[in-house]
Amino acid sequence: MANTQSMCTSFMGQLLNGGHQFGTITLVSRTSLTAPTADTFKAALYLASATLNASTTAYSATGEVTGTNYTAGGVTVTNATAPTATNSSATAGVAYWTPSASFVYTTVTLATAFDTVLLYNSTQNNTAVSVHTFGSQTITAGTFTLTMPSNTTTTALLRLATT
Amino acid sequence: MIVTTTKGDMDDSLLEKREGSLDNDNETTTWVEYWLDGELVHRSAHVTLKKMPAFAGAETASF
Numbered sequence: 001m002a003n004t005q006s007m008c009t010s011f012m013g014q015l016l017n018g019g020h021q022f023g024t025i026t027l028v029s030r031t032s033l034t035a036p037t038a039d040t041f042k043a044a045l046y047l048a049s050a051t052l053n054a055s056t057t058a059y060s061a062t063g064e065v066t067g068t069n070y071t072a073g074g075v076t077v078t079n080a081t082a083p084t085a086t087n088s089s090a091t092a093g094v095a096y097w098t099p100s101a102s103f104v105y106t107t108v109t110l111a112t113a114f115d116t117v118l119l120y121n122s123t124q125n126n127t128a129v130s131v132h133t134f135g136s137q138t139i140t141a142g143t144f145t146l147t148m149p150s151n152t153t154t155t156a157l158l159r160l161a162t163t
Numbered sequence: 164m165i166v167t168t169t170k171g172d173m174d175d176s177l178l179e180k181r182e183g184s185l186d187n188d189n190e191t192t193t194w195v196e197y198w199l200d201g202e203l204v205h206r207s208a209h210v211t212l213k214k215m216p217a218f219a220g221a222e223t224a225s226f
Binding site: 134139140147149 | 192204
């Protein structure tokens with residue numbers, strides 16, 4: 001049993017169908033979305049013994065950490081910066097997005113080792129977005145902070161690119 | 164400095180402090196622990212993700 005860091009395949013498919021909306025965009029022929037709002041995303045922590053990977057399709061409490069002051073489902077992601085799309089050449093480009101604040105789990109006790117955070121869309125039926133792994137941790141009456149990478153074409157948390 | 168512990172808030176002068184760090188291609192991590200009489204009473208960690216690894220499927224896809 002192990003977690004594998006990956007962008008969830010189901011998420012990529014859902015992107016093509018407009019299933020996620022990280023920022024605001026005015027849409028044509030979607031009357032109810034002419035004053036759009038961004039979806040709400042959340043970040044949940046998972047035990048090192050869990051099996052999250054590219055096949056993960058939605059948030060589940062199975063394998064999620066439990067402990068003092070940790071709420072099932074994790075924390076709400078701060079999303080103040082809309083996705084960016086840019087062309088790197090005539091035939092290639094990259095779209096990217098990074099949460100605009102760290103994920104902070106304050107004064108928690110998480111006694112069983114965890115090594116994974118699942119980013120998921122709580123507005124759209126808790127559909128999975130991506131799985132990120134890190135060195136295994138435990139927390140004792142302390143704070144776990146997960147700081148995001150720089151929001152650039154090469155380091156953003158989520159990047160979709162053509163080659 | 165007051166530290167939140169499993170025994171309640173305590174002054175750090177009463178505790179043994181241990182720190183550590185990890186740095187690799189995926190993350191930079193630091194942690195701090197406070198011990199009281201051989202018992203771990205506080206542990207916090209700060210993980211900074213560096214980048215989404217190259218396995219992000221769409222990044223290398225050809226169209």
